[in-house]
Amino acid sequence: MILGFDIGNTHIVPIFYDMKGNILATFRIPTHLEFTEDTLFIMLKEFAKNSNLEILNIENIIVSSVVPNINENFSRLGKKYFDINPVFVNLDNVENKIKILPNMERGLGADRIVDILAAKNLHPEKELLIIDFGTATTFDMIKNSTYMGGCILPGITLSINALFNNTAILPKIEFTEPETVLGINTVSQINTGIFYGNVGAIKELILQYKKSFPNAYVIATGGQGRKISEYIEEIDEYVAKLGETGIFEFYKLTINN
Ligand SMILES: Nc1ncnc2c1ncn2[C@@H]1O[C@H](COP(=O)(O)OP(=O)(O)O)[C@@H](O)[C@H]1O
Numbered sequence: 001m002i003l004g005f006d007i008g009n010t011h012i013v014p015i016f017y018d019m020k021g022n023i024l025a026t027f028r029i030p031t032h033l034e035f036t037e038d039t040l041f042i043m044l045k046e047f048a049k050n051s052n053l054e055i056l057n058i059e060n061i062i063v064s065s066v067v068p069n070i071n072e073n074f075s076r077l078g079k080k081y082f083d084i085n086p087v088f089v090n091l092d093n094v095e096n097k098i099k100i101l102p103n104m105e106r107g108l109g110a111d112r113i114v115d116i117l118a119a120k121n122l123h124p125e126k127e128l129l130i131i132d133f134g135t136a137t138t139f140d141m142i143k144n145s146t147y148m149g150g151c152i153l154p155g156i157t158l159s160i161n162a163l164f165n166n167t168a169i170l171p172k173i174e175f176t177e178p179e180t181v182l183g184i185n186t187v188s189q190i191n192t193g194i195f196y197g198n199v200g201a202i203k204e205l206i207l208q209y210k211k212s213f214p215n216a217y218v219i220a221t222g223g224q225g226r227k228i229s230e231y232i233e234e235i236d237e238y239v240a241k242l243g244e245t246g247i248f249e250f251y252k253l254t255i256n257n
Pocket residue numbers: 007008009010011012133134135136155157222223224
């Protein structure tokens with residue numbers, strides 16, 4: 001088995017793969033900097049047990065992290081419990097798959113790197129616009145294996161939390177499909193505002209990218225993107241486990257050959 005970790009700003013997702021890259025099980029834990037290698041191992045052991053997986057069969061560990069402060073604990077986890085040095089997703093190992101423009105910084109988040117690897121695998125010949133709805137919503141434009149650029153905006157839950165945290169009495173709401181734009185209470189008004197506000201923002205951004213890349217094939221991913229994608233006809237496809245697939249792709253490209 002291969003063990004992957006998708007470390008985002010809100011959640012850490014451990015992923016168990018068989019050696020062909022089939023996903024056997026995934027779990028979701030909150031991103032807490034306080035998790036030590038020992039806490040992480042105990043959680044992993046329980047998850048594995050629950051899915052009837054033998055944790056000692058892990059041959060390699062791949063970590064996609066956008067939270068650098070926690071990385072060291074994953075290195076310790078690998079060394080202490082599996083005698084493995086985990087490999088961290090970065091651009092250096094996949095330079096022929098994702099070329100960057102000469103004037104561009106190399107700071108592209110690991111989550112975006114694995115999204116790109118997976119999307120390129122699904123549609124090798126297409127120009128791709130990838131939208132990932134996570135803590136932040138990110139756009140990434142790929143043409144001829146080259147990263148053309150992208151953008152970042154606050155994610156949906158982040159926007160909901162911002163209203164809650166920066167006002168005296170606005171509540172924290174659960175994001176749902178709105179029934180009407182004529183909200184009759186605070187909760188439905190916030191929900192409607194965030195929902196259609198995001199639908200509109202995403203549509204406009206896609207339009208802007210399509211001005212330069214009219215043939216761009218638009219792929220959305222990220223838990224919060226599923227519902228909203230149905231309202232955005234410019235999105236060609238929603239892929240639930242894009243990042244998870246990309247982490248295994250990174251493994252194949254770096255370790256397996
Ligand atoms: N399947 C889902 N349905 C609804 N909300 C989700 C889903 N998955 C994640 N979220 C919410 O989206 C926000 C971002 O979480 P996540 O996608 O895990 O972000 P990250 O990858 O940045 O850690 C969180 O508030 C989380 O509760």
